[in-house]
Each structure stands twice: as C-alpha cells, then as structure tokens.
Amino acid sequence: MQRSTKTKRSLILTTITCSVYLVLTIFYHHIDKYLSGILFWGLTALIPVTFVTMFVFEIKGIIEIIRNQKNLSFKFCLPTIVCSITILYTLFSPYRLDSEKLQSVVEFRACYGGTQNQAYILFRKDNTFELHWTGVFGYNEWRTGKWQRVGNILTLQYDGNKVEQLGEEILISGDYLNPIGKSFDKKKYPQPMFYLGYCKHEN
Structure with missing residues (x-):
C-alpha cells in the first residue's frame, strides 16, 4: 500500500514536471513574443529548472528500478x-513541436547582424510581419504589424511604435531593405542595415 501511494505521488509529480517543461518549450515563441517583465523571466527560468528536475527524477527512478x-x-x-x-524527445528528436508553426508561412525574411545586437524580420503570407531584436544585457524586443508589397516597394504598418532603422516604406534593392520613407532619418542611418535571407552571423 505504501509503495503504491509513493508510486502514484511520483507519477503525478513527474507528469506535472514534464508537462510544464513541454508546454513552456513548445509555446516559447509566443511566450517570448507576447510576454515581458517578471512573468517572462519567470517562465523562462522555469524551463531549465524543470529540465534539471526531470533528470533528477530519472536518476532516482533508475536507482529504484535497480x-x-x-x-x-x-x-x-x-x-x-x-x-x-x-x-x-528533448535531446534527440529531429521533429520539434513549436507554436510558431501555428502561424502563417514565412514568405521572405531579412536580417541585421551587429556587434552588440541583432535582429530578424519575418514577412508572412497573411501579410503580417514580426521583427525580433535582441542584444547585450538581455535586450529583447518584438515589433509586429502588417505589410504590403507593390513591385519592389514594401509598406509597413506597425501595431505600435515603428522601427526607426526601417521606417514605413522600403525599397528592396540589391538584396537589402533600403528605407525610402519621408520620415526615415537618412543621416542617422546612411546605409541599409537589413539584408534579405537568413542571418549570416558574420560579426
């Protein structure tokens, strides 16, 4: 009876720990995108905590089986x-469950790679875009909105504050996103920063 109760308790704790870990890792794209502050950092910290806990449960379980x-x-x-x-699944599975796959397919993308920060922007087929900017000291920012393309001209409509490095109107030329909007500060950003394709990590 005591062994049965102990096994049941162990199964409940293990299931909760593994479920929390899987939910957090599968939906981390949206956690990162939509949450901030203490809630974001708390959920992020919970991922390694639950992973280590799983290893502890695994080792204890193997010992008990022996x-x-x-x-x-x-x-x-x-x-x-x-x-x-x-x-x-975590260490060896080639198939990863990811909440980003619930979103529209990416039509094309662009990247910026700096020495202390980097960013990528995804243009999806449903005419939404998302820009993820990261940098030193935990800098992490998302910008979203809608986009339209006429020829080689992109028009961005931001959900919030616009990205000053891109502006609202962009010319796609020479594999770069060249801001051409009237509000864009050409003196501050004389050269295009975002290039088409995946990040090359050259800096």
Missing part, C-alpha cells in the same frame, strides 16, 4: 518511462 528489479511492475516504472520519453 533496487526493486525482482518485484517490478509497469506502474512502478511508469514515472521513469515518462521522464525518459521527455528527455529523449
């Missing part, structure tokens, strides 16, 4: 099996 190898049952092994599947 100790009780003459009197094993599927129920007794189940917490360790749950941990093993989650860890194997």
